[in-house]
Amino acid sequence: MQKIVFTAHCILNTASKVVLYNQEEIDAEEALRKKFMRQVIDHEIQVIQLPCPEFTLYGAKRWGHVSDQFDNVFFRNHCRKILTPVLDQLKEYLANGRRFEILGFVGVDGSPSCGVDYTCRADWYGSFDCRTDLQETLRECRLERGPGVFMSVLKDMLKEEGLENEIVITSLFAPEPDKCLNLVK
Numbered sequence: 503m504q505k506i507v508f509t510a511h512c513i514l515n516t517a518s519k520v521v522l523y524n525q526e527e528i529d530a531e532e533a534l535r536k537k538f539m540r541q542v543i544d545h546e547i548q549v550i551q552l553p554c555p556e557f558t559l560y561g562a563k564r565w566g567h568v569s570d571q572f573d574n575v576f577f578r579n580h581c582r583k584i585l586t587p588v589l590d591q592l593k594e595y596l597a598n599g600r601r602f603e604i605l606g607f608v609g610v611d612g613s614p615s616c617g618v619d620y621t622c623r624a625d626w627y628g629s630f631d632c633r634t635d636l637q638e639t640l641r642e643c644r645l646e647r648g649p650g651v652f653m654s655v656l657k658d659m660l661k662e663e664g665l666e667n668e669i670v671i672t673s674l675f676a677p678e679p680d681k682c683l684n685l686v687k
């Protein structure tokens with residue numbers, strides 16, 4: 503029986519991530535990511551990499567965003583479009599359950615897109631150039647309970663397929679860093 507885990511894109515490819523954020527956070531995430539990947543390899547778990555919804559819409563030069571900015575019909579439609587072939591793969595592996603065991607999906611807590619239990623939120627909009635309150639606006643960003651937009655669409659799609667109780671969705675990173683390691687034991 504082969505075990506399969508679906509992971510957020512940047513767990514395998516950090517080049518997709520927004521750059522220039524807090525170095526301490528980057529180092530902590532990198533350490534946990536490596537721990538997770540080592541465990542995956544040691545246990546011979548197969549990995550299916552989800553597409554990165556932000557890179558495939560905004561590319562490598564995007565700013566960091568909050569989930570309120572992505573929570574609109576256009577971004578949701580984009581997520582649905584890139585998740586459709588992923589759901590097809592999932593269904594095919596599930597249909598061959600004697601050969602494959604689906605361990606679940608792993609997102610990235612804190613992300614506006616791939617957060618599972620936590621996402622970053624703020625009332626951000628508009629241009630930077632005439633702002634007199636930039637620091638104050640940036641400080642408004644907070645970690646809140648709830649999924650990012652990509653994971654929210656994934657949950658909707660699993661529900662539409664009647665799979666919402668069958669498939670585990672967990673995540674790496676802040677503020678509960680070790681919770682997904684049990685998935686790949």
Ligand code: SF4
Nearest residue numbers: 511512519554613616
């Ligand atoms: S959108 Fe998701 S996959 Fe892309 S960089 Fe952010 S957390 Fe990683």
